[in-house]
Amino acid sequence: MLRSTLFVAAALTALALPSCTESKAEAPKELRFTVIPDFNKAKLVENCATLSQLLQKKLGVPVTYVPSNDYTMAVNALIANKVDFAWLGGKTTVDALDAGKGEAMVLATRDIDLDFKTYFIANKKLVDEGKLKKVDKLADLKGLAKDFTFTFGDKNSTSGHLMPRFFLTEAGIDPNKSWKGECGYQASGGHGATLKAVASGATDIGALNFSYWEKASAEDKAAAPVIFVTPGYVDYAWVGHARVGKETLAKITEAFTKLDKNNADDKAILDAWSAKEKFQVADGKLWDSIRKVRDSLPPGFLQ
Amino acid sequence: MTEACPTPLRGPRRFGPWWIAALAVASMAALSWNLEALSGWNGFAAAWDRLRTYVGAFTAPDLSWPMLALCSTLTLETLSVAVLGVACGLMLGYPLALGACRCLVVGEEPAPRPVRWLQVGVLEACRFTLDVLRGVPDIAWAIVLANLTGVNAITGVLAIGISTAGIFGKVLSEQWDNVDPARYAAVRSSGATRSQTFFYAVQPLAARATLSFLLMRTECAVRNASVIGVVGGGGLGAQLWDEYTDGSWSRVATVLLALLAVTATTDLVSNLVRQRLRVDPNHPRRQGAIDRSRQGWRRVQVLGSVLALVAAAAWSLTPAMVAVAAELQRIDWEFAAPYTLGLFTPDLSPAALGSALRHAVVPVAIGLLATVAGAALAALLVYPASVAFQLEPHRFLGENPPTHTRILRGLALVATRGLALVWRGVPEVAWVIVLAVFFRMGVTPCVLAVALHSAGVLHRVFTETVDNLDYRRLERTGGTCRAQVFMYGALPRVWPDWRTYAFFQFEVNVRLGIALGVVGAGGLGHMFKMNLDWRQHGGAATYLWAMIVLTIAIDRLSRWLQLTRLRC
CATH class of the missing domain: 3.40.190.10 (Periplasmic binding protein-like II)
Incomplete structure (x- = not known):
């Protein structure tokens, strides 16, 4: 009984499958x-x-x-x-x-x-103390990199990881080695995690999706001001x-x-x-x- | 008489503490520690601040009604995933274990050469299959499977099922092969065939150890089920990871508490059941003689409740199963076939192999350091947690301490046991998340997480071995103080067992090191995920096979060192 049911089911599936492929052109x-x-x-x-x-x-x-x-x-x-x-x-x-x-x-x-952009943000305290300031090109950060920690987003994220990595490398800063200690990256998604890390002071500098930053709370934005805006992509x-x-x-x-x-x-x-x-x-x-x-x-x- | 004993009983090979110390130092050098978060006073203060926020959140977890409802649903899902995962693992692992059991498949009677080749072929094929299933950590299985089955509890069930099958099959076949042939010689001499001997003698003789191990695996499965969600397996883990990446600490705290409640409950229940399965009839706290007349009925009860549990789990995951079936039916095999095949055809260029070898160092180093640290921590806490030495020393020392001393000792016992329970109850990935708040993500929180977790696991088995000692053996060293009896009477007796357990934990920890690589520790797990992300399936396959080779290598090493398996 069970076997025959299975057989019928298999036969029906076999019939149904090709009809599925044919109907692809239809809505x-x-x-x-x-x-x-x-x-x-x-x-x-x-x-x-x-x-x-x-x-x-x-x-x-x-x-x-x-x-x-x-x-x-x-x-x-x-x-x-x-x-x-x-x-x-x-x-x-x-x-x-x-x-x-x-x-x-x-x-x-x-x-x-x-015309998408990545924002480089820094902890407010460091900006207030004058240790970091807004720069026009990333190369200006080259000499400072070794004194600050850096974090960015998921390695698959274009705005959070690939583009900042690309622009840093272009400016002669090795994202893996130039910063103080090992560079951190958020293991999952996480533009929010980058923002929180920089706003709380856990990390000095971070890079994230500009649109995420713009939509963040005023409080977070004040605690992690923008110091560099990348060219568009x-x-x-x-x-x-x-x-x-x-x-x-x-x-x-x-x-x-x-x-x-x-x-x-x-x-x-x-x-x-x-x-x-x-x-x-x-x-x-x-x-x-x-x-x-x-x-x-x-x-x-x-x- | 020497011919009568074909396999002379030898102790494990000796490897001195110097070796371990040297390897530990090498491991420390091999890892890149991320301590810059703590560098200087400012870094430390900031880390401390973060930890305070975190601890603050912990004292005020999000206990709002929707969050609690969500957590209880997820807890049920986690338990269902674990139960169903173990059930699947058992169904897949048991036949493979039969095939990997030398005394069943090969036996000792002479056989014509082609038959023997066939037998050995089956044996080795089953053992290799088990190595593959076990060598890839469940997190990696889940990553691979989730691309086919989707983000779903069933992905978790399959991943846990596969790795449980690997571990269970291996340990089960070893337990059977470790049964002393002298114990079933009578069955064989009465003319029983190999399979009769196996089913009527070998398997029943190992049954208690098997059951005990099965319980331990179930417990591990609950822990693993609670983190498999991080990579798409559903349950509490997914929620934990989401809240962590989002930085909502008070919710992380709620999920962690739910997690701890689940694992601690399973832990305690399994302890209770395992106590009833003790093999040693002379055990000091053995519960009364088993009433043989009622054993049949009890078996029906136990079997019935286990089946009911599995059925309930399956029922609660029915929607997920239906969803997966639909997913699989939709899938375009033009994608799925090369994807699956790609993972079995590694890139074998020298560069890829060299890279795999280099990255294999990370999980091994993590495993080694964490095991050494964890075992040391566990060993230190055995004495205050031992029932024999804290609650019942009068039974072998003849001392009669005043009531307040007894109360103090009792409190110390509960405190240390509770601490170890928390250490092992929080799954490793969750520990990493907690510690990453302080250290930031990287090698440091991963090593510490695995160390803490293994300390918790080892503390239980270490303490158990001490408490399982026959008090009569401790009496002989009487006349000295409690600590001395522990040091010179108990420790030398349990030492070999401790070493076996620690080595077993090392194997587990290397796998954990691989799994944590995906989350942030680097090494094999990280490279595997990176290659998948960059769609280099051949490259990913190289690292996947490196994991399997690593597991096989450690397994052969433990056999060569003659560290036999747990005796439970």
């Missing part, structure tokens, strides 16, 4: 997305729930948020068909474009992402996979780019995602510069 019955965990996860889940609801209304199909535990998992989820589109950082966007072998594409990006993007069909991807892109700051529901999403005015269409080629930065760093760069 999918459900859409799934993930986001990289780059700050407080409770808040992230809340934001994603709001987004699911809104997109469901706009696209007419259920939209589900699938959590990812780290940056790489978000990329793998997109490639492995666990999700249809994903909110990725600069480096992870490049990872997804590469691993997607032409199937993955940039759908939309925030207005701020085309491209960063976060919504990346989709072609297997849901180009039409669906176009619809998703449209849903994002048409979010309107004057509409309360839309504004909630734009605010949660820290977009200034809107999401906009962007060419994947813009991320080539990030690819160069990523490829200049071998996996062993932290040792």
Whole structure:
């Protein structure tokens, strides 16, 4: 009895599978997305729930948020068909474009992402005492580096780790060796952790996502003032996979780019995602510069 | 008569304290200590400030209703993950243990050559499989699996199941092979086949030790289940890590307290049960004779409650199982197949191998230092925590201390035992999180975390060995004071056991060193994760296999040193 049931089930699955692949060109019955965990996860889940609801209304199909535990998992989820589109950082966007072998594409990006920045922040006490001051170029910190401790974000984070590492190296400061002691980095996501470490004085200098700092509490901002702003670069993007069909991807892109700051529901999403005015269409080629930065760093760069 | 005893009983090989000291110094040199957070008075003051904030948060954990509700849900999830993980581990580990058991698979009777080759082939294949399952720490399994099964409690169950199977299979097969053949010679001589001898004699003879070990593993699984969430396995660990990265100390405190409550309860319950499983019939505190007539009924009761527990765990994780099934059905095998295969095809270029070798130093150094420090700390606290020496010395010394002395001794006993309970009750990753507040993330908090944790674990087994000594053996050294009896009467007797336990802990600690690498200690675990993040699956595979090779090397070393397994 059990065996025959299993057989029927297997036969049904076998029948159902090819029909699934064929129906790909049609509109999918459900859409799934993930986001990289780059700050407080409770808040992230809340934001994603709001987004699911809104997109469901706009696209007419259920939209589900699938959590990812780290940056790489978000990329793998997109490639492995666990999700249809994903909110990725600069480096992870490049990872997804590469691993997607032409199937993955940039759908939309925030207005701020085309000119994204990293802030170098310092503990207020050190700035007040005159030991550190705002600089125009990172090379000015070169002589001082050995007297201060430094921390930055997750090694997969573009704004929190790769870009500051790149700019430091360009300025002749070795992120691993030039600072006092070993350079610390937050093991997970953690722009918030960097801000807290610098604001509390646990670490003297830190580098983080400028948009996170701008949105932080006035108290934290005062305790960890900005001492350097990096040149702009491209960063976060919504990346989709072609297997849901180009039409669906176009619809998703449209849903994002048409979010309107004057509409309360839309504004909630734009605010949660820290977009200034809107999401906009962007060419994947813009991320080539990030690819160069990523490829200049071998996996062993932290040792 | 010498021919009658084919394997002469030899003590373990000698390796002096000098060797260990030299290795410890080398380990200290090999690690890059991150102490700059404490450099100078300012650094220290800042660290102290951070710790005060933390301790402050601890005295005022977030006890709001939603947080408590969340913690209790997560606690249940953690327990379910542990129970189901051990059940899976047992199902996978038991058949492999049978295959890895020499007395069952190979035996001692002569066999034609091809048959013998087949037998040895099966034996070695099973042992190697167990080495692979055990060599990769559960955290690394969870990282690999989470990319297929998603962020889910079932990922935790699978990761814990796999590593439990590896450990359980190995220890079980060793326990069977360690049963003295003389004890089942009668069964064999009556014409029983190899499998009959095994199932009717060998397995029952080792049953108590097996059960005792199974309980210990369950306890470890609860601890591991509570941190596996850090890398996507669900439960309390995920919450702990989120609150930590977010810097919400009062919530970290709540989660830690929940964690401690779970692990401490499991610890105490397992202690109670293990006491009933004591092998030694002459034990001073052995509970009355077992009533054979009621044993059958008791077995039904125990088996029934265990099955009910597993069923409850499975039931509570049903939604997670359904979710995983859906995830797996969706998965594009064009991604999953190369991903999985990639992890078994290492990059074998000399550069990659050299790097793996260099990075293997970190977990070994962490393991060694932490074991030495932990064992020393544990040994120091055995005396005040020993029931024999604090509560019942009158039974072998004839002294009759006044009541207030007895009360003081009792308090010392409870205090030291409580301390050790906390040390081992807080999982290593949680200790790292606590210590990183003071030292910042890096090697220092990791070594200290593993040391504290092993001190807690070793303290229990060290104390147990002392308390398991037959009082009659201590009586002979009577006439001297308590401390002297402990030093010269008890210590020499338990010393070999302590060494065995410490070496076993070393093996565990090296694996912990690898696991903590992912969190911030560097070394193999870190490089493994980095290569995965940089999508160099061949590179990641090299480090994964380096972990396995390291485990096999330590295992062979312990066999060569003839440090036999726990006798429980």
